[in-house]
Each structure stands twice: as C-alpha cells, then as structure tokens.
Amino acid sequence: MKPNTPSFPSADHDHASCVAQALKNAETYCQQQGLRLTKLRHQVLELIWANHQPVGAYELLEQLTQEGRKAAPPTVYRALDFLMENGLAHRISSLNAYVGCSHAGYDHTAQFLICEVCGQVAELDDARIGSVISKDAKQLGFSVAQWSLEITGICDQCKQASQDE
Amino acid sequence: MKPNTPSFPSADHDHASCVAQALKNAETYCQQQGLRLTKLRHQVLELIWANHQPVGAYELLEQLTQEGRKAAPPTVYRALDFLMENGLAHRISSLNAYVGCSHAGYDHTAQFLICEVCGQVAELDDARIGSVISKDAKQLGFSVAQWSLEITGICDQCKQASQDE
DNA sequence: CCGCAATATGTTACAATATAACATAACGAC
DNA sequence: GTCGTTATGTTATATTGTAACATATTGCGG
DSSP states (O other): OOOOOOOOOOTTSOHHHHHHHHHHHHHHHHHHHTOOOOHHHHHHHHHHHHHTSOBOHHHHHHHHHHTTOOOOHHHHHHHHHHHHHTTSEEEETTTTEEEEOTTTTSSOOEEEEEETTTOOEEEOOOHHHHHHHHHHHHHHTOEEEEEEEEEEEEOHHHHHHHHOO | OOOOOOOOOOTTSOHHHHHHHHHHHHHHHHHHHTOOOOHHHHHHHHHHHHHTSOBOHHHHHHHHHHTTOOOOHHHHHHHHHHHHHTTSEEEETTTTEEEEOTTTTSOOOEEEEEETTTOOEEEOOOHHHHHHHHHHHHHHTOEEEEEEEEEEEEOHHHHHHHHTO
C-alpha cells in the first residue's frame, strides 16, 4: 500500500467512496495480518473516517450511542487503542482528537497539517523529516522509538475563501 | 541569545546554577520586552526548571502550595499561558506537561527528544526541519502558523545504564 | 500623591478527557 | 463442545483544563 499524495479533502470530494476505500484497506490489512477488526472496531474506524476531520473520543462515543450501540468511555478508548497500535488511526495530541491513517500498513510515523479554520487535516509522509531526525538523534546517542509532527496553520481552501469575502 | 547545544542534562550537572541561569535569562528578556514577570510567574518558571523534566500543571500546583502560595488550577494555568506566549516555556502535548524553553527570545518552534526511561527532555533547534516543513506546506498552499515535533525514545545515558546491568 | 483603567490573581464551580478494576460475553484452537 | 484467550460491558473515578466572577495590584495621567 503506497502513501496517497497528501492533500486536504476538497469540499466536493466523494465522501462516501473515500470512507469506503479506507475501510476496505483496513479490512484487507487486518486480514493479512491476522488482526481482529471486530464489529466495534470497524464501526469506530468508520465513524472516524466519516467525520473526515479530527474527532474527539467523546464525540465518537456519542455517535456510537446514536447508532444504537451500548457504549461507555472505555468502549471507545479500547477501540482507538487497537486502531492506533495497528496503524489504522492516529492521535493528534495537540487537539486530543483522532484521525484515520491515510497509509495504514505503510511504514511511517505521523506528520500532520492541521487547518485551524476548517479543522481538517492532511497527513504528510515526507521521508526527509525522518532522515533529519535520525541524524540529530544519532549525534546525541538517542534511540528514536516514535515521533509526531503537528503543524498548525491555514489551508489553501480556507485562505482563498477568506480572500473572496 | 543563542541556542544551547541540545543535550540531556547529565546526572551530575550543576542543577542549581542551571536553574539560576535560566531564570536570569528570563528576567533579562522580560525586562527588555516590557513583560511583567510577576512573582507568581517567576515562581512557576523556577519550579518548571527545578523539576528539570516535563512537569504536569497539577504537580506545579502542588509544589506552589507547598511553598505557601494560595493556588488553584487557574493560578497555574494562567502563569503557564504567560510563559508559553512569551517563549519561556513549552507544552509537550503528548505528555500533558510543561518544560522550560532553552532558548527564550530566540526565534524557533518546539522540537523535543523525550526519553521514556528517565523522563528527561532535550530541546532541539534544527533549522532543516523548519525548512522541510516550509517546502511541504508551500506545495499544498498551506500557511504555517506553528508546529511542534515530539520525538520519543531512549537517551544515551539510559541506554548505557541498561547495558551496565 | 490620587484615582482610574488595565492587568493580574483569588475563588468556586464545573467541563472535558482518560483510566482502573472487575464482570460478562464472544471467539477460536483443540 | 470445552476451555483458555481476547474482547466488550459496566461502574466508578482519576486527570487535565476552563468559565465566570470577585478582589487585588500595577502603572499612568492628572
């Protein structure tokens, strides 16, 4: 599975098929890896993608409940833990929120562009960053386990929208 | 003010003078900028440095109280807000914790190496990372406001200590 | 020096996020 | 089918962070 070209979802993109694609990828990946993508986990992953922007655990909880599932905080957090452990979702810690991973199964760590106007997120996958980090770490004798980069700002669409006013 | 060479504080470094130096820098900087480094803010900054590793807001609260100050959560959070707005401290959002900034007044954003064994943190200041980010952002038409990079792993000292066992 | 406006702090209450601990249910290898 | 393992349900609570309003302190113009 190759990484997508990073981009913010355009306002008129095909939401439904893009969610469906992500779920399909996840299903395939879990099957290959012998991971149990249970109904609950599948449901949570679907909600994450359907929101199509970082979504809080308690929002997910509410949405789960609305779909008729009996759920409490641990229900959601455990599903999120599974998804994150297996690279199907990421936590954006500056927002206390979660997003679907655009390239599950593909080796990488998290790099996000976060638009502070529309709240949407694009996931980058720039190898140069990892390479710089490796060099810096090596110099200090530091062994890197994982890392995350969260970039806040304004996306192109929102910039143009504000110019049209 | 130039950035320090990034490093983890060695076990036997001169704690007291290193805290004193950081406070002195902050005092000078605030005076120059006409910022009010009040007693409370000074006290919080001192505690942050004295801990010498990421420290939670409620830990700071407890330490403040032990020092005889009447304090509630907003007391601490407001002081932290001031310190962060003015580049004297950073929040490490993956830890919900705060650290003193090693190069206050020097233009930069936050880059941390976090040792998951000893809990200590080194602040990097690698211009190459910012430059890569700028390029990526430009390609997507994204305007960067700020960013943070949090790298987790094991520092040199802890690695060597574990080998000595 | 006084009084006023702006800024900072105190205080109470509560919101938002996350986890512990233990019970029950579902799964899957044998 | 049985049994050990893994997943989910359930209750309670811990941790982190803010809202809103009262009081105190600061610095400045007069």
